[in-house]
Amino acid sequence: MPSLPICSDLADKTTIPGWDEALESAFSVYKDPYIAGRIVSRHKTNWEVLISGTIIKAGLSGALLRIGKQPVVGDFVVLLNQEEINSYIIVNVLPRKTCLSRGAAGDNNEEQVIAANIDTIFIITATGKDLNLRRIERYLTVVYASGAKPVIVLNKADLTDKPTEAVDKIRTIAGDVPVIAISALSKAGLDKLENYIAPGKTVALVGSSGVGKSTLINALFDESVQKTKDIREDDEKGRHTTTVRQLFLLPNGGVIIDNPGIREIQLGDSYDGLEKAFFDIVRVAEKCRFKDCTHDQEPGCAVQKAVQEGSIAKERVDSYHKLNAELAFQSEKTEIGLKRLEKKKYKGMQVSPRKLREYKEKSY
Numbered sequence: 001m002p003s004l005p006i007c008s009d010l011a012d013k014t015t016i017p018g019w020d021e022a023l024e025s026a027f028s029v030y031k032d033p034y035i036a037g038r039i040v041s042r043h044k045t046n047w048e049v050l051i052s053g054t055i056i057k058a059g060l061s062g063a064l065l066r067i068g069k070q071p072v073v074g075d076f077v078v079l080l081n082q083e084e085i086n087s088y089i090i091v092n093v094l095p096r097k098t099c100l101s102r103g104a105a106g107d108n109n110e111e112q113v114i115a116a117n118i119d120t121i122f123i124i125t126a127t128g129k130d131l132n133l134r135r136i137e138r139y140l141t142v143v144y145a146s147g148a149k150p151v152i153v154l155n156k157a158d159l160t161d162k163p164t165e166a167v168d169k170i171r172t173i174a175g176d177v178p179v180i181a182i183s184a185l186s187k188a189g190l191d192k193l194e195n196y197i198a199p200g201k202t203v204a205l206v207g208s209s210g211v212g213k214s215t216l217i218n219a220l221f222d223e224s225v226q227k228t229k230d231i232r233e234d235d236e237k238g239r240h241t242t243t244v245r246q247l248f249l250l251p252n253g254g255v256i257i258d259n260p261g262i263r264e265i266q267l268g269d270s271y272d273g274l275e276k277a278f279f280d281i282v283r284v285a286e287k288c289r290f291k292d293c294t295h296d297q298e299p300g301c302a303v304q305k306a307v308q309e310g311s312i313a314k315e316r317v318d319s320y321h322k323l324n325a326e327l328a329f330q331s332e333k334t335e336i337g338l339k340r341l342e343k344k345k346y347k348g349m350q351v352s353p354r355k356l357r358e359y360k361e362k363s364y
């Protein structure tokens with residue numbers, strides 16, 4: 001990992017990668033001793049934050065704890081610099097540009113944010129048996145929902161003599177999403193990723209196990225990040241624990257965010273993403289006879305007609321139905337979880353249905 005530019009002025013925000021005018025304006029209400037930073041990793045009770053020229057540890061203010069606002073990797077935050085006691089407190093999370101989250105079916109059912117302010121997400125797939133259009137559709141749905149820009153990266157191009165065939169196959173479902181063939185191993189084609197891994201831009205990677213995410217990250221550095229990734233520190237009990245940083249600065253000033261939560265991202269609550277990933281079905285569906293057509297057996301269904309005529313693949317429509325059903329199941333689970341929470345919160349109290357509704361609206 002390249003060393004950070006040494007800067008004696010901790011208030012110099014311009015060296016924080018990704019800092020832009022919108023953040024500058026959001027931060028303008030704060031004066032010394034408040035400073036800005038970006039979350040590098042999150043631990044049980046403290047956060048590592050990149051501030052101008054260095055990485056520090058910070059706790060969370062009581063106010064943020066009370067409202068349950070927990071900064072995540074990639075967040076830009078406001079810190080109170082308590083110089084006299086050599087400590088930093090995170091007092092605010094600046095507005096998020098994009099937000100990668102997964103719908104959690106836990107008791108509190110809050111959507112769990114995994115990472116924030118990612119500009120581009122590389123959906124990594126590999127030639128050979130990992131190449132699965134249905135899986136790419138699933139990733140596109142999640143990525144679109146986050147607000148980040150998807151780019152499909154076909155890795156292990158060195159293992160086939162026909163990489164363009166695989167690229168063309170992916171293009172049939174990708175719409176205007178770029179599809180780029182590379183070999184992380186030989187570093188061929190990495191230059192085509194430069195548009196996205198640009199100074200101040202933040203990238204994350206998703207894709208199934210073994211497609212080459214770590215190999216690609218390492219290739220983007222000249223040295224292995226894995227070696228510098230782990231840092232030893234003392235936990236509260238005085239033992240040494242290994243903590244892992246999740247935000248890396250690339251030699252060219254770009255940023256990569258990587259953690260298991262992002263790698264294993266689930267569908268969650270991505271209805272908006274589904275509409276974007278299946279742009280062609282949505283467009284054709286406007287011509288269905290019934291407004292609430294489910295594109296199954298209904299008469300006058302334009303989607304079924306497109307399948308019969310061969311302009312949309314049947315497998316793609318099946319995939320759309322499957323993901324739609326999964327999302328419906330997920331929101332039902334969320335609903336059940338909410339009801340359970342309501343019961344717990346209002347146990348023994350008389351609560352009007354109106355109050356319950358209000359509470360539910362707030363919880364989303």
Ligand SMILES: Nc1nc2c(ncn2[C@@H]2O[C@H](COP(=O)(O)OP(=O)(O)OP(=O)(O)O)[C@@H](O)[C@H]2O)c(=O)[nH]1
Pocket residue numbers: 155156157158159182183184185186207208209210211212213214215216263
């Ligand atoms: N031939 C070839 N092999 C590659 C390429 N990229 C990665 N590999 C190999 O694929 C295997 C898996 O690569 P990883 O980088 O560990 O995959 P990953 O996506 O990080 O896997 P997880 O950590 O399980 O998510 C390793 O043996 C790599 O050497 C490539 O471009 N070409």
Ligand SMILES: [Zn+2]
Pocket residue numbers: 285288289293294295296298300301302303304
């Ligand atoms: Zn229809």
